Amino acid sequence: MTDLTPIIQMTDVSRIFGDFRALDRVSLSVLPGERVVVCGPSGSGKSTLIRCLNRLESHDSGTIIVDGIELGEDTRDIRAVRQEVGMVFQQFNLFPHLTVLENLTLGPIRVRRMSRSAAEELARNYLDRVHIPEQADKFPAQLSGGQQQRVAIARSLCMEPRIMLFDEPTSALDPEMINEVLDVMVELAGTGMTMICVTHEMGFARKVAHKMVFMEAGRIAEIAPPEAFFSNPSSARARLFLDQILEH
Amino acid sequence: MPDTARTMPLVRRLRWRRLFGTRAVSVLIYVLVMWLIVRAALQGAAAMGYNWQWYRIPDYVLERTDAGFQPGELLVGLGATLLLSASAFALALTMGLVVALLRLSDLVIGRATARVFLEIVRNVPLLVLLYVFYYVMGPIFGLNRYLASILCLGVYHAALVSEIIRAGINSVARGQWEAATSIGMTRTQIYRFVILPQSVRFMLPPLTGEAVNMIKSSAIVSVIAVAELTTAGRNIISDTYLSFEIWFTVAALYLAVTLCLSMLVARLEDRFVLGS
Known part of the structure; x- marks a missing residue:
């Protein structure tokens, strides 16, 4: 983290659905290589926050600058940002009609304009990294949830993004599969990737996060390093939230 | 007692259903119905003096000529x-x-x-x-x-x-x-x-x-x-x-x-x- 210009800069960002403020003047900056874990009660705007970063959700006011590009109406800018920002979804969202390998190469071939052979080499490389090289020719439905989510991570990585967004990547998994996905994410953290993770896996957060962001009612209630956040959260709401999810 | 009174007709109904459900009976009913329809049509045609000439039809489908079969x-x-x-x-x-x-x-x-x-x-x-x-x-x-x-x-x-x-x-x-x-x-x-x-x-x-x-x-x-x-x-x-x-x-x-x-x-x- 020698480079001190933020790779993500959100300033006073609001997102309004009808009369519901999903995001209420949120400001957040993320440095290259920084790992941010976003947590908070459901409906607090965590997902909306990270979905604004690759404009799956558009913001109504404020500015978002990602990798030097301001997100606005320009579709070309938006696509440029999306190529630099990978996203992993709660429901995996693999393409069911394509094999694992085809899922991974679709982006590189069609968006990056790589040759098929180069894309396949890249894809096999990333399948290795998520520890499922042997599943390349299967269809997503033939894999377990944990394997599917690892394929989804590999699919995002194949675009060689500078930033990875995770939207509750383990929430849809059976308990015994959560760790295989978290392990891959920890390994990814080791490579210096900029990561923003919405998750309730506090063990993971403690291990990899540089920064904890606690959200409530569309606002960022607290930003703190994990040690401080877990031992002594400054806001009462964060303390209550931690008590609830760490109870058992 | 009311139980047997209710189950008796049910058993009988089920027996009927099972009889109609068998393949042989289904086919029999089907053939019977089709036969009635075809017979009615033929009788109607006969009554109006229609002269069936099915033998002329194949030529309109496949025509036999000296050069072999041609589409009719x-x-x-x-x-x-x-x-x-x-x-x-x-x-x-x-x-x-x-x-x-x-x-x-x-x-x-x-x-x-x-x-x-x-x-x-x-x-x-x-x-x-x-x-x-x-x-x-x-x-x-x-x-x-x-x-x-x-x-x-x-x-x-x-x-x-x-x-x-x-x-x-x-x-x-x-x-x-x-x-x-x-x-x-x-x-x-x-x-x-x-x-x-x-x-x-x-x-x-x-x-x-x-x-x-x-x-x-x-x-x-x-x-x-x-x-x-x-x-x-x-x-x-x-x-x-x-x-x-x-x-x-x-x-x-x-x-x-x-x-x-x-x-x-x-x-x-x-x-x-x-x-x-």
Whole structure:
């Protein structure tokens, strides 16, 4: 983290659905290589926050600058940002009609304009990294949830993004599969990737996060390093939230 | 005591149902009903003194000449019907896809255009539409009767096809859009590589129905004397007065084609289901 210009800069960002403020003047900056874990009660705007970063959700006011590009109406800018920002979804969202390998190469071939052979080499490389090289020719439905989510991570990585967004990547998994996905994410953290993770896996957060962001009612209630956040959260709401999810 | 009183008729009813459920009895009933219908028809025909000449029919299907077998008038007509339906269906698919994409687009003008097209086509009878294409558009744009028929059938079925395609596209999960969007694909790429291949599975059964409808409704172009199966039948009848035999044969030919089509697509569907 020698480079001190933020790779993500959100300033006073609001997102309004009808009369519901999903995001209420949120400001957040993320440095290259920084790992941010976003947590908070459901409906607090965590997902909306990270979905604004690759404009799956558009913001109504404020500015978002990602990798030097301001997100606005320009579709070309938006696509440029999306190529630099990978996203992993709660429901995996693999393409069911394509094999694992085809899922991974679709982006590189069609968006990056790589040759098929180069894309396949890249894809096999990333399948290795998520520890499922042997599943390349299967269809997503033939894999377990944990394997599917690892394929989804590999699919995002194949675009060689500078930033990875995770939207509750383990929430849809059976308990015994959560760790295989978290392990891959920890390994990814080791490579210096900029990561923003919405998750309730506090063990993971403690291990990899540089920064904890606690959200409530569309606002960022607290930003703190994990040690401080877990031992002594400054806001009462964060303390209550931690008590609830760490109870058992 | 009330229990046995209630179960007794139930047992009897079940016994009846089991009897009717057996294959032998079902077939027997079926044969009986069909025999009654056919007998009534034959008696009616006999009563009006109809002279059945089935032996003359094969020549209209396959003509035996010195050079061997040649397709007869009906078979030639069937070929024309298939060609006409296939061209019109290709047109309907293309237009239907365009209209569906317009309706799903963000463009207000696109959506409005699609709505107007749909409302007009859906609310004008096919026969009137055919007259418009042949007697109005024909002279204006120099369309011959064959082109006018293809355009008319294509436009008419495009409205229905577009609804099928739209429903198919909508049945693909939202997450697919988001995943494809998040790797930076353009809208066109997303449709082409992610959404449409997945929605084919949903669209295939209703599209088959639409293709069958197309073949059937293509008979209507006989009113502007396009040489297809129904026109061929009419021509033969006006020469020979074999109306019963010819209409039965024509109906059987349509039936054979549409049944084949349905079976073919049923096989295709199996392959698509395997991929998912």
